[in-house]
Amino acid sequence: MRWLFRLFLILLLALGLVGFGMVERDPxxxxxxxxxxxxxxxxxxxxxxxxxxxxxxxxxxxxxxxxxxxxxxxxxxxxxxxxxxxxxxxxxxxxxxxxxxxxxxxxxxxxxxxxxxxxxxxxxxxxxxxxxxxxxxxxxxxxxxxxxxxxxxxxxxxxxxxxxxxxxxxxxxxxxxxxxxxxDVSQRSEIAARVFGTLRGGTLPSAPEIDRYYVAIREALDDGRLPTRGSFIPHLRFALEMAAEDTGADNRANAYTAAIFALAEACGASEFGLISERLVPDWTDAGRDWQRGCSKVTFANRIDSKRHFVTASAIQAASNRGVAVSIGEFKELFDKTRSGGFDFTDITANNSGIRLANRMMGAPAEEWPRLLGRIQTESDVLASFEGIPGLMPRKEFDARFGSVDSPAYRAMLDRIETRIDGLPLHATP
Structure with missing residues (x-):
């Protein structure tokens, strides 16, 4: 009802803007x-x-x-x-x-x-x-x-x-x-959490909810149920299966978000902590003397691809596609001059993670078992890097693609999205 009320207000405002000359033909x-x-x-x-x-x-x-x-x-x-x-x-x-x-x-x-x-x-x-x-x-x-x-x-x-x-x-x-x-820190975190919550369409899961997933992941690593090397798929399935057990008609978005937040904190990029502390300021990540971690687990035999995938998926779960895509793109632009170059395979991993979040959060709870059944190997959720340009120095990127607004750049993004469309997780039955 809250969102219906908001939609009504938006429609009413739109009609008012047109009627009173607040909408124009040109920017x-x-x-x-x-x-x-x-x-x-x-x-x-x-x-x-x-x-x-x-x-x-x-x-x-x-x-x-x-x-x-x-x-x-x-x-x-x-x-x-x-x-x-x-x-x-x-x-x-x-x-x-x-x-x-x-x-x-x-x-x-x-x-x-x-x-x-x-x-x-x-x-x-x-x-x-x-x-x-x-x-x-x-x-x-x-x-x-x-x-x-x-x-x-x-x-x-x-x-x-x-x-x-x-x-x-x-x-x-x-x-x-x-x-x-x-x-102060709490005010900054509160503002950030409310902005992301608005983009997301609802409040984020609480710190205790995320902690429960995080502890389960770290305990599974410590007792050997999850490997410390090799493919990231077992870790992803572990988190999603936990979320599926908690998923109902009203909480599937929060269940996924809590699970992917915990997984990103355990296995994602270190920078994710800077985001999570703003969005869930009371989250302590249940700090213990953990013995084993997943820092060496890989996607496509690359540690950075795993980090890109799960971190982008977590940001997507907390916000919307525009924010998640842009943050990944901004990181590549930063890397173009500071860390060796622009890498479209990183963008591929980012966008694959974003699409996972969209697929799971947009599916009814009763479809989750079927979707989980489609996630068996890396090629089910991560688009192939074959033929996708890897690390390019600034001069090479500028020569081949110019800017992130060029036709060549958009064509490469379309190529990546087409590959993601064809993954088993996203393919039409």
Missing amino acids: IIAKTEPPSSKDVREARALVQRVRFLSRAPEASEQVLEVPAATLEGALRMGARMVPGFRGKTELEEGQLRVLVAAPIPRTKGAFWVNLDVSVPSYTGELQLDAVRIGRISLPPALALWIGRVGADLFMGSGSSEAIMTAVEQLDVTPEQITARLDL
């Missing part, structure tokens, strides 16, 4: 460039800086400086997560202007919602100078009220307060914005 800004490796590096550094500041003992120490170029890069990255999204910032002395264009879903770019917001330098709660949606100018106070109501409606009561007060002071110059934060 307010031209198509933005795809994110570059530099954008990803700077965004990564920015996230690490926010993480460090949230742990600062004194609020006066939480000062964040963000250059104009970094803001633009962040918007380009956002465009990869939300299909059709376009964003741009303009900085003047004492004024930050944000322009956003988003297409109306299912209109094939025929209709757009354009947003033009001016944010002044301020001290205290977030303030706005001017707000324009389409051809309509809104009083700033009304726009803030609508934003508060929307945040609380879609992200849960209290979300607006946490967001509105996260930056207690903003200073804007033509070169950068300087933000004084009022944010």
Whole structure:
């Protein structure tokens, strides 16, 4: 009923936007460039800086400086997560202007919602100078009220307060914005969890739920029921079989998410801990003196492929496809200049894991035994790497594919998705 109510509100809002001139035929800004490796590096550094500041003992120490170029890069990255999204910032002395264009879903770019917001330098709660949606100018106070109501409606009561007060002071110059934060670790984690929960369509499983799966996986490793070398398939089946036993009509998404979170913590990329601590801040991962692990277990005879697969599947379970795909893509862009190059086989492992999450979470509980029966070997869930370009230095990637928005790049992604379509897990009966 909650989601029916939200759908009704969205439809009502859409009709209102059309009737009052808030929907336009053309986007307010031209198509933005795809994110570059530099954008990803700077965004990564920015996230690490926010993480460090949230742990600062004194609020006066939480000062964040963000250059104009970094803001633009962040918007380009956002465009990869939300299909059709376009964003741009303009900085003047004492004024930050944000322009956003988003297409109306299912209109094939025929209709757009354009947003033009001016944010002044301020001290205290977030303030706005001017707000324009389409051809309509809104009083700033009304726009803030609508934003508060929307945040609380879609992200849960209290979300607006946490967001509105996260930056207690903003200073804007033509070169950068300087933000004084009022944010501790728990607040940061709460905001992240609510954002991911909104993308996901529901709250994430609790820390005790995830701990139960994690302990079971680690105990199975310690007593020899799960191997410490060889294929990752036994570990994946173990987690999914546990989730299948817990799965009912109302909790299959949470059962899968708890199982895959625990599996990613045990066997995935070390960076997954940075995500999990934001989404489930009370999760302790049931730390014990475990004797055996799965760090040397592989997919396609590669440790990194296993990590990519299970980590992407866990992020997908916590969010939506746009976020999970983009995070994997951003990592490859970062690696292009820092870790040797861009690797489409990593993207293949990422997308195979994402599709596993979609398949299991989208299936009725009674179909899970049949789906588990299809997962017997690696080739049932992981697309073949044959003919897929592996590690490419930056110059080679640029020469062959140009950017992540080029026809050649999209054709390679289509080729990967076609292979995943043909896997036994996803094949039509």
